[in-house]
Amino acid sequence: MKFLPLVWAALLRKKVRTILTLLSIIVAFLLFGMLDAVRVAFTVRDSLEGASRLVVSSRLSIIQPLPYADLAQIRRIPGVEQVAFANWFGGIYQERKNFFANFAVSPDYLDMYPEFVLPEEQRQAFLDTRTGAIVGNNLAKRYGFKVGDRIPLQATIFPHRNGDNTWTFDLVGIFHTREARDRNQEDQMLFRYDYFDEGRTFGQGTVGWYMVKVDDPGRAQQVAQAIDRLFANSADETRTQTEKQFTLDFAKQIGDIGLIVSSIMGAVFFTILLLTGNTMSQAVRERIPELAVLKTIGFSNQSVLWLVLGESLLLAVIGGSVGMLLAMAGAGALSAAFRGGAFAVGAQSWLTGLMIMLVLGVAVGLPPAWRAMRLRIVDALIER
Amino acid sequence: MDNLVTLRGVTKSYQRGKQNIEVLHSIDMDIAQGDFVALMGPSGSGKTTLLNLIGGLDRVSAGSIEIAGTRIDRMDSGQLARWRAANIGFVFQFYNLLPMLSAQKNVELPLLLTRLSARERRRNASIALALVGLDDRAQHRPGELSGGQEQRVAIARAIVSDPKILVCDEPTGDLDRHTADEIMGLLQQLNREHGKTIVMVTHDPKAAGFAHRRLHLDKGTLAGDGS
Numbered sequence: 001m002k003f004l005p006l007v008w009a010a011l012l013r014k015k016v017r018t019i020l021t022l023l024s025i026i027v028a029f030l031l032f033g034m035l036d037a038v039r040v041a042f043t044v045r046d047s048l049e050g051a052s053r054l055v056v057s058s059r060l061s062i063i064q065p066l067p068y069a070d071l072a073q074i075r076r077i078p079g080v081e082q083v084a085f086a087n088w089f090g091g092i093y094q095e096r097k098n099f100f101a102n103f104a105v106s107p108d109y110l111d112m113y114p115e116f117v118l119p120e121e122q123r124q125a126f127l128d129t130r131t132g133a134i135v136g137n138n139l140a141k142r143y144g145f146k147v148g149d150r151i152p153l154q155a156t157i158f159p160h161r162n163g164d165n166t167w168t169f170d171l172v173g174i175f176h177t178r179e180a181r182d183r184n185q186e187d188q189m190l191f192r193y194d195y196f197d198e199g200r201t202f203g204q205g206t207v208g209w210y211m212v213k214v215d216d217p218g219r220a221q222q223v224a225q226a227i228d229r230l231f232a233n234s235a236d237e238t239r240t241q242t243e244k245q246f247t248l249d250f251a252k253q254i255g256d257i258g259l260i261v262s263s264i265m266g267a268v269f270f271t272i273l274l275l276t277g278n279t280m281s282q283a284v285r286e287r288i289p290e291l292a293v294l295k296t297i298g299f300s301n302q303s304v305l306w307l308v309l310g311e312s313l314l315l316a317v318i319g320g321s322v323g324m325l326l327a328m329a330g331a332g333a334l335s336a337a338f339r340g341g342a343f344a345v346g347a348q349s350w351l352t353g354l355m356i357m358l359v360l361g362v363a364v365g366l367p368p369a370w371r372a373m374r375l376r377i378v379d380a381l382i383e384r
Numbered sequence: 385m386d387n388l389v390t391l392r393g394v395t396k397s398y399q400r401g402k403q404n405i406e407v408l409h410s411i412d413m414d415i416a417q418g419d420f421v422a423l424m425g426p427s428g429s430g431k432t433t434l435l436n437l438i439g440g441l442d443r444v445s446a447g448s449i450e451i452a453g454t455r456i457d458r459m460d461s462g463q464l465a466r467w468r469a470a471n472i473g474f475v476f477q478f479y480n481l482l483p484m485l486s487a488q489k490n491v492e493l494p495l496l497l498t499r500l501s502a503r504e505r506r507r508n509a510s511i512a513l514a515l516v517g518l519d520d521r522a523q524h525r526p527g528e529l530s531g532g533q534e535q536r537v538a539i540a541r542a543i544v545s546d547p548k549i550l551v552c553d554e555p556t557g558d559l560d561r562h563t564a565d566e567i568m569g570l571l572q573q574l575n576r577e578h579g580k581t582i583v584m585v586t587h588d589p590k591a592a593g594f595a596h597r598r599l600h601l602d603k604g605t606l607a608g609d610g611s
Binding site: 002003005006009012013289293294295296297298299301302377378 | 476
């Protein structure tokens with residue numbers, strides 16, 4: 001610690017250069033923090049409930065419906081505890097920019113999701129009201145929905161058979177998620193499948209996908225295979241996946257977020273490595289006589305190496321930490337703008353960020369530090 | 385007086401391409417404790433090379449250097465660094481202060497290598513600065529000081545860890561006559577009152593006049609003792 005003022009003073013020798021280098025590191029880590037928050041938001045977490053849920057969809061495509069008649073056959077497969085189903089509706093609330101996920105679901109759909117908390121009387125109201133709908137807490141907050149409101153949705157796929165393009169739902173409940181990390185699940189609206197199926201102009205008797213709860217998560221794979229075997233060579237072949245895999249595949253329709261983030265960050269950090277590396281080398285080159293003076297008065301080769309390495313590490317850690325703090329604020333703002341609570345710079349991102357800071361500091365500082373360590377005092381003093 | 389520095393058969397040569405250039409030829413020299421020696425001679429005679437060898441900044445090609453009973457020519461670089469920190473104070477022609485540190489912090493530098501606390505380091509540096517008459521400039525950076533003041537700070541840095549020997553390379557080479565005399569007076573005071581052994585390289589006969597002995601080097605050989 002007693003050498004810290006010496007390291008700090010060396011960094012402040014050329015203030016403008018240090019500030020500019022620091023800014024470039026800050027921007028790099030701000031970008032890293034924000035992109036990693038997006039990557040994490042698109043990463044499906046393992047959960048106890050999720051491990052026992054399977055998604056059965058058409059083998060051809062997620063948008064291809066499956067017959068309602070499959071329900072009874074799936075229920076009979078050994079290992080299946082419960083089956084629910086859902087259908088994507090894709091309705092718009094007032095205007096296109098107000099888009100949020102909305103599904104028609106079977107009455108027992110909520111039983112599949114113990115992580116959704118809905119007061120018992122509201123759950124009962126949902127079962128008793130054909131036009132009933134429930135929304136997540138985030139969604140209710142965003143649009144000021146209250147139980148008892150009537151919510152009109154404009155159909156984009158399924159016009160109503162009465163000739164009107166608007167479907168009207170009675171809001172009977174508002175649910176929230178048990179865990180804060182699942183808050184993005186509160187951005188959806190669920191309504192009754194029977195109301196939807198009767199009202200739509202086409203596709204009656206079909207569902208978008210089935211949700212299957214297995215009695216033993218350890219046998220989920222076997223049950224999935226049994227379901228797909230059952231419908232093999234039929235007109236509606238199925239593809240059964242764990243909920244995690246299904247969501248991952250869904251997210252991949254946008255693109256491989258992890259790969260995109262890694263590619264961008266790879267390019268950014270490579271540039272920073274060259275930029276900061278060049279700056280550090282130049283800074284040390286200018287100070288060779290001073291480093292020789294330190295050696296003259298008794299600093300060992302190793303001490304000089306650590307002093308120079310300390311500069312680059314300090315620069316990387318300060319710049320990186322400020323960048324990550326700004327990313328935390330940025331992620332918070334992003335969450336407020338989109339689907340509240342989904343974007344966050346968590347402990348894992350910080351840990352990765354810290355490791356990148358250390359690697360960056362060492363990679364950038366080691367070549368000039370090595371040079372400083374090896375310089376001969378007599379030769380270096382002549383440069384004065 | 386007891387011998388503090390003993391050089392026997394000291395030879396130094398450099399490799400320039402394929403050519404081996406011998407700059408010091410089998411030098412024998414003794415410097416007593418408390419002595420004040422001026423090394424003089426024309427440019428290229430090997431004065432600074434000899435000074436660097438005595439100060440442990442460079443290594444002999446042949447021969448031996450014993451200082452206060454320790455053979456420094458047998459030390460590795462780590463041992464030599466520790467030995468320099470404990471035994472030698474350096475004063476250069478161009479002061480060689482770190483520009484981003486205050487005078488006080490520059491003087492404290494050698495003490496960072498000791499086990500002294502921050503408070504003790506500050507106190508010792510203040511004493512050294514007071515000794516060279518610059519206690520009122522402790523918080524000034526080198527850029528805010530005159531050449532003479534910078535050299536005083538450099539001398540304070542050289543003496544702060546109480547070394548046995550002060551090695552001075554043209555300490556007045558960058559100063560005007562009046563300031564040079566002041567600096568030489570200060571070195572003389574350190575020699576007389578504090579018993580510091582001083583080995584100084586100089587071109588300046590007036591500066592050399594402050595020394596007890598003047599050794600002349602010519603083409604890498606001790607040409608004569610002018611004591």
